[in-house]
Amino acid sequence: MSDALLDSILSTLLPGDADWPSAGSLDLSAAVRADCEAAALAAILGALPPDFAAGDADARESALRAIEAAQPAAFERLVAAAYLAYYTEPRVRIVVERLTGYAARPPQPLGYALEPFDEALLATQKRRAPFWRRA
Amino acid sequence: MSASDVLIVGAGASGAAAAWRLAASGVSVTCLEQGGWLDQRSAPSLGADWERALQTAHNANPNIRRAAADYPVVDDDTPIKPAVFNGVGGGTLRWGAHFPRMHPSDFRVRTLDGVADDWPLAYDELAPYYEINDRIMGVSGLAGDPANPPREARPLPPLPLGPGGGAMARAFDALGWHWWPSDSAIASAPIDGREGCNHCGPCGVGCPRHARASVDLTYWPRALQAGATLVTGARVRRLIADRKDRIAAVEYVDAAGTAQRAVAKIVVLAANGMGSARLLLASASRAHPAGIGNDHDLVGRCLMHHPTAIVTGVFAARLDGYKGAFACALLSQEFYETDRARGFVRGYQMQLVRGSGPVATALGGYMARVPWGRDHHRRFRSEFAHTVSLTVTAEDLPEPDNRVTLDPVARDGAGVPAPRLAYRVSDNSRRILDHGIARASEVLRAAGAVDVVVNPLASAAGFHFLGTMRMGDDPARSVTDRWGRVHGTDNLYAIDGGVFVTSGAVNPTPTIQALALRSADHIAARLKEAA
Ligand SMILES: Cc1cc2nc3c(=O)[nH]c(=O)nc-3n(C[C@H](O)[C@H](O)[C@H](O)COP(=O)(O)OP(=O)(O)OC[C@H]3O[C@@H](n4cnc5c(N)ncnc54)[C@H](O)[C@@H]3O)c2cc1C
Ligand code: SF4
Numbered sequence: 001m002s003d004a005l006l007d008s009i010l011s012t013l014l015p016g017d018a019d020w021p022s023a024g025s026l027d028l029s030a031a032v033r034a035d036c037e038a039a040a041l042a043a044i045l046g047a048l049p050p051d052f053a054a055g056d057a058d059a060r061e062s063a064l065r066a067i068e069a070a071q072p073a074a075f076e077r078l079v080a081a082a083y084l085a086y087y088t089e090p091r092v093r094i095v096v097e098r099l100t101g102y103a104a105r106p107p108q109p110l111g112y113a114l115e116p117f118d119e120a121l122l123a124t125q126k127r128r129a130p131f132w133r134r135a
Numbered sequence: 136m137s138a139s140d141v142l143i144v145g146a147g148a149s150g151a152a153a154a155w156r157l158a159a160s161g162v163s164v165t166c167l168e169q170g171g172w173l174d175q176r177s178a179p180s181l182g183a184d185w186e187r188a189l190q191t192a193h194n195a196n197p198n199i200r201r202a203a204a205d206y207p208v209v210d211d212d213t214p215i216k217p218a219v220f221n222g223v224g225g226g227t228l229r230w231g232a233h234f235p236r237m238h239p240s241d242f243r244v245r246t247l248d249g250v251a252d253d254w255p256l257a258y259d260e261l262a263p264y265y266e267i268n269d270r271i272m273g274v275s276g277l278a279g280d281p282a283n284p285p286r287e288a289r290p291l292p293p294l295p296l297g298p299g300g301g302a303m304a305r306a307f308d309a310l311g312w313h314w315w316p317s318d319s320a321i322a323s324a325p326i327d328g329r330e331g332c333n334h335c336g337p338c339g340v341g342c343p344r345h346a347r348a349s350v351d352l353t354y355w356p357r358a359l360q361a362g363a364t365l366v367t368g369a370r371v372r373r374l375i376a377d378r379k380d381r382i383a384a385v386e387y388v389d390a391a392g393t394a395q396r397a398v399a400k401i402v403v404l405a406a407n408g409m410g411s412a413r414l415l416l417a418s419a420s421r422a423h424p425a426g427i428g429n430d431h432d433l434v435g436r437c438l439m440h441h442p443t444a445i446v447t448g449v450f451a452a453r454l455d456g457y458k459g460a461f462a463c464a465l466l467s468q469e470f471y472e473t474d475r476a477r478g479f480v481r482g483y484q485m486q487l488v489r490g491s492g493p494v495a496t497a498l499g500g501y502m503a504r505v506p507w508g509r510d511h512h513r514r515f516r517s518e519f520a521h522t523v524s525l526t527v528t529a530e531d532l533p534e535p536d537n538r539v540t541l542d543p544v545a546r547d548g549a550g551v552p553a554p555r556l557a558y559r560v561s562d563n564s565r566r567i568l569d570h571g572i573a574r575a576s577e578v579l580r581a582a583g584a585v586d587v588v589v590n591p592l593a594s595a596a597g598f599h600f601l602g603t604m605r606m607g608d609d610p611a612r613s614v615t616d617r618w619g620r621v622h623g624t625d626n627l628y629a630i631d632g633g634v635f636v637t638s639g640a641v642n643p644t645p646t647i648q649a650l651a652l653r654s655a656d657h658i659a660a661r662l663k664e665a666a
Contacts, residue, residue: 111333112458114295
């Protein structure tokens with residue numbers, strides 16, 4: 001199976017726009033193959049219409065929706081593998097950072113800053129009498 | 136292996152606590168653990184691939200993770216899939232570290248509410264052990280919660296709420312409902328050589344700062360210092376009973392794959408409510424044809440999970456919920472105690488869960504998966520860093536048909552039959568969940584959520600295995616006595632969540648550990664008396 005076919009599936013699942021690269025443009029097919037159970041991927045590929053890659057976006061989307069309806073478990077595995085590959089790809093993390101402020105770096109060792117707990121927030125709760133049942 | 140006074144199976148939350156308590160009392164103790172040590176100093180959160188690790192090597196589901204230390208769990212007859220971790224630290228290597236206690240009423244459900252059974256002990260008997268456990272785990276929080284009995288000042292101040300937690304706190308206040316900062320087994324400031332939490336978020340892949348209290352970092356160093364022996368890579372196959380009332384030896388396969396036998400005056404099962412029940416059933420012999428402790432067909436029955444719904448609010452404002460320990464911020468126990476007017480008996484806890492990273496958001500960790508196709512990027516942006524979730528943790532009552540049995544086909548690498556889970560959400564639990572979903576939706580809307588997404592039953596939330604070896608004074612209605620000793624077998628104890636009589640509606644580990652410390656004191660006193 002050619003990478004071009006898998007790339008066109010990936011670009012249908014995660015199309016590009018002015019901000020986001022399409023998944024098919026990022027050389028993710030090897031990662032998706034590694035993460036998606038082989039039998040599930042084979043089942044999806046086997047169900048594609050022969051002219052899938054040549055179709056326009058609407059045709060490709062409706063072909064995949066039909067396969068999703070017929071083989072939901074296998075399709076879900078492919079979608080999960082595609083999301084995993086896409087959102088761990090550094091070029092996508094840069095976009096996430098630009099659009100959301102989520103730093104394109106691992107969580108550690110820097111962690112994140114948060115304001116310490118403010119006990120003044122508990123003023124209302126502290127006025128409440130104990131309400132646990134004695135037993 | 137030379138004989139010890141006590142042999143513990145399992146180095147998780149309960150096994151570690153008991154090993155320390157026994158060793159510190161001068162008892163010789165050995166623990167057999169099928170997994171190994173996890174190097175949390177080099178946790179995946181230090182690298183780019185941490186979200187992949189969360190889905191794979193650190194996945195909470197052993198059937199997905201499939202690590203060498205794992206055993207298969209047959210789960211096709213339950214909507215709630217298993218979530219465990221096998222290694223030195225057990226489930227605490229993967230946990231969220233939310234650390235609430237059960238309430239006094241949880242130990243008296245038959246007397247107060249006419250359902251299930253009372254425990255053979257009361258909250259007051261456990262309270263001193265909760266305090267010891269809180270000190271060793273290094274708990275952050277604040278005493279004074281009106282929903283709970285008084286407790287000692289917490290060793291450390293509460294963790295930050297973050298913007299989402301702050302908004303929820305104000306919303307609970309506005310509705311006149313209870314909330315309180317969670318007791319968390321996470322260091323908010325340095326303690327006992329552990330650094331304070333720096334709010335990185337994914338505690339589930341391990342904590343490189345050692346801020347999160349897994350028992351490999353809290354109890355085990357103390358237990359080893361006090362003289363306990365820990366054997367890793369040791370998979371216990373069965374208990375060997377030479378007489379009806381005595382365990383003569385424990386058979387295990389060591390790290391090299393060689394079958395071994397270990398003997399001890401007392402054997403303690405701490406393999407969690409699934410693993411320990413499995414071992415009792417797998418140890419059937421002529422003396423125990425249905426498995427050890429199973430003369431009344433109770434081993435493995437009455438499995439309680441805490442069925443969990445997750446209700447997520449999507450907010451227009453950025454909440455940056457990926458910052459902060461994912462499971463620890465605040466809780467509400469407004470609807471914890473029984474009020475029959477609500478249409479069910481017993482109750483639930485709501486626990487705030489922060490947001491997650493990009494992969495987990497796209498995969499729909501707490502909500503539905505973000506749809507693929509042309510609307511994907513818009514939906515991703517509206518959800519990522521814009522959500523806060525409440526779990527609705529329902530009290531499960533003991534139902535005999537909810538159970539752990541042995542699968543007739545599947546086996547682990549040592550040839551032990553795999554556990555098979557059979558579980559249904561009861562009508563009462565479903566009513567609890569539905570009430571909680573409605574209340575959680577209400578408070579999320581009050582906090583300003585523009586959309587509320589409901590997961591009516593979190594399938595991945597099979598974290599708690601309770602009730603499979605229930606305690607009781609009557610051997611016909613229970614598997615273990617008030618100390619966890621298996622009825623009819625003088626030198627065999629269970630100390631994990633399997634001994635729970637009822638489940639309460641809180642995360643169970645503080646109670647599991649307090650019970651383990653209490654059983655350890657009983658065992659140490661018994662050994663001292665015999666000497
Ligand atoms: C994702 C996740 C999140 C959680 N979050 C929370 C939370 O926020 N708060 C909370 O209170 N609880 C939480 N829990 C639950 C908590 O981890 C458990 O309640 C706790 O670890 C149970 O302690 P235990 O001693 O009974 O068993 P475990 O900690 O499960 O330890 C059992 C040990 O026994 C070993 N073992 C099993 N069988 C054998 C055998 N045959 N031979 C040798 N060794 C064996 C296992 O390898 C394991 O290490 C969470 C769990 C998970 C998975
Ligand atoms: S959020 Fe805190 S406790 Fe959790 S892994 Fe990060 S530093 Fe450790």
